Amino acid sequence: MGAEIIDGKKIAGGLGEANAARSEALRGAGIEPTLAVLTPGDDPNAGAYARSLVKAGTKRGLVVRTVELPAGVDPAGFERLLKEAETGAHGVLVLRPLPAGLDPDAVDFLVDPDRDVDGVHPVNAGLLALGRPRFVPATARAVHHILKSTGVELVGKRAVIIGRSNIVGKPLFQLLLAEHLTVTVCHSRTRDLPGVAREAEVLAVAIGRAEMVTPEYVKPGAVVLDAGYNWNDGLGREQGDVHPDAAEVAGWFTPVPGGVGPVTTQMLVANVLIAAERGKTR
Structure with missing residues (x-):
């Protein structure tokens, strides 16, 4: 049957209108x-x-x-x-x-x-870890927002994040933990990565390797959120970290392009507006 394809451009449009008003x-x-x-x-x-x-x-x-x-x-x-x-x-x-x-x-x-x-300064990373976020890295914030937009019940669900960077994997862990998911963060040394990923009802990927995550990584019906960006000169287009065929197994799926990317841009704009509303300038 295939996944519900999440329209990141549509979500970003709504966020953009709110940003413009602010x-x-x-x-x-x-x-x-x-x-x-x-x-x-x-x-x-x-x-x-x-x-x-x-x-x-x-x-x-x-x-x-x-x-x-x-x-x-x-x-x-x-x-x-x-x-x-x-x-x-x-x-x-x-x-x-x-x-x-x-x-x-x-x-x-x-x-x-x-x-x-x-959101990379240790002060801001620490505030996020304490549950008092000020500036959250835009990509992590975008993935979180997209996940919430699906309306899927999150409390108690199993989430797996593939990638542990300071701007996606680690902050996303904090955001999902605050939603009361049980969260596993995977990386290059994770044993049986496909097997661990298949346990996830929410699978978020940000590893910087084009289309590495194939259908064998995906639990049927899972929400799959691809935060990858990889430019392929030969194809003349960008690719995500998740192979498009994974959409045949997932329940929800963010495409690349048109998924997380446009929402990330609006989240960064929103962070600037937060700073301006705080009145910080010299």
């Missing part, structure tokens, strides 16, 4: 919500994402400024660029991959936690 209210109060995006200049995927943020953010009333990070930037140079970007901005986003000379952990500490709309 942005208009801020502007009416004399506040111009502003996002600064620092992007590695030599990475085409990061550049494409930055351009999409400019387009989506501007449409919803944000001012979006981009700052290109030189390939050879050192820590002192990065810190200078970051502080300049933070000036007058409510939200700051540092896109990955970082230039080779920068330590990702150090970068996470340097971003002002009150402007950390990616």
Whole structure:
């Protein structure tokens, strides 16, 4: 019979309208919500994402400024660029991959936690773990929102997350735990990964390996949420981490493209609006 295909673009449209209304209210109060995006200049995927943020953010009333990070930037140079970007901005986003000379952990500490709309600063990660979230990473927040939109009863269900990154797997674990699911986080060293995944009534995937999760990983009727993005030059299109054939087994399924991606963008816009509503600017 096949899965119910979740229309992420439709969900994102509703979120975008709500974001636009919040942005208009801020502007009416004399506040111009502003996002600064620092992007590695030599990475085409990061550049494409930055351009999409400019387009989506501007449409919803944000001012979006981009700052290109030189390939050879050192820590002192990065810190200078970051502080300049933070000036007058409510939200700051540092896109990955970082230039080779920068330590990702150090970068996470340097971003002002009150402007950390990616939710990666230890203060914001800690608040989420304590059940008092301020800024939740946009992709994790998008997956959570999409799951809630299905109307599936979540309390007591078994969830499996494949991937343990700081911006998807770990924060999503906290969000699902707060919904009273029993959550397992899997990774590259998980034994019998397909077998563990098949136990899930909710399966979320964010591992960065194109179409790795095949139908054998999916419990019949499960909600399958694909947060992967992999560009295939040969095919000239993006691919998710879940093979499309898995939709024949699942009960609910997010496609790539058109699933988690558009919702993620609107969640990032919403995080900027949260920061602006808090009135944090210099």
